Amino acid sequence: MSQHLQNGQTFPRLDIPAVGGGVLHLPEDFAGSYAVLLIYRGHWCPFCNEQMAAFVDAFDTLSQQGIKLAAFSVDDEASTQEFIAKHHIRFPMGHSADIDAVVDATGAYVTSFPTRGRFLETTGFVIAPDGSIVNAVYSSRAIGRLVPSDVIRLVAFMRSLAT
Template identity: 75%
Template sequence: MKIPAVGGGVIHLPSDLGGSYGVVLIYRGHWCPFCNEQVAAFVAASDALQEEGIKVVAFSVDDEDETKDFIAKHDIPFRMGHSADLEAIVAAVGAYQNNAPARGRFLENTGFVLAPDGSVVNAVYSSRAIGRLVPSDVIRLVAFMKSSKR
């Protein structure tokens, strides 16, 4: 997958997370209170995620200006994508889509934990606003996976 990156360039997934455990957060949009909570939780857990060697990227169909405002609002330290191609993402990962009269078309929350080789070790698909990855679960899962390899 190729997602336009805030500030220029492209986020290539899964290759940009290669060599590390990674989290891919597909969120509904800057307007979603549940998405705001989820991203804020990942921001708050940034140090713990980094200590565990977990990289995070997030994106939505929001345009770059909306995404820049979202980054500023939450002081997001990880890479953010914008203007995701809804049809391409649905085709690539099977994310649910929604067409809300007040919001237009958007992707429903979807999250992946990736192994260092880019393979998916956990996927969370949501068909509405609730049901999503949380950083404490990701950290525990990765710690368990690392300890199982010893």
């Protein structure tokens, strides 16, 4: 079993196919900024839909605070494109994540349902400008996840420590 990532540890490199082409290079794409990385179960998960809608609603505030954002799942590109359109997502989205590679790198939980196959459970990271982990939230099922207001307050607190 892979180990969960710890606060202060450098976030491991992950390369995830990006919707529309290219690759999300994590954490390099976040370099120099605070960031949120959301791993979600899939477009079919009602809790994931709520979380993404909340981050879409908070996107302008996050951007004004200099907080970058990206998300991915094991969904294929077509399903992810539909998910983006449904929620009007304006931040980078990955698709078709390699479950075993993500688990090896992050320690995320995996579940298998007969109707859904294998998928990653919700996992969220707040990452510092230097690529280190500020906070990690691991869920072993549908509930327990990052919310935008907590991220904004945590980043404000971390910045206050630096002054």
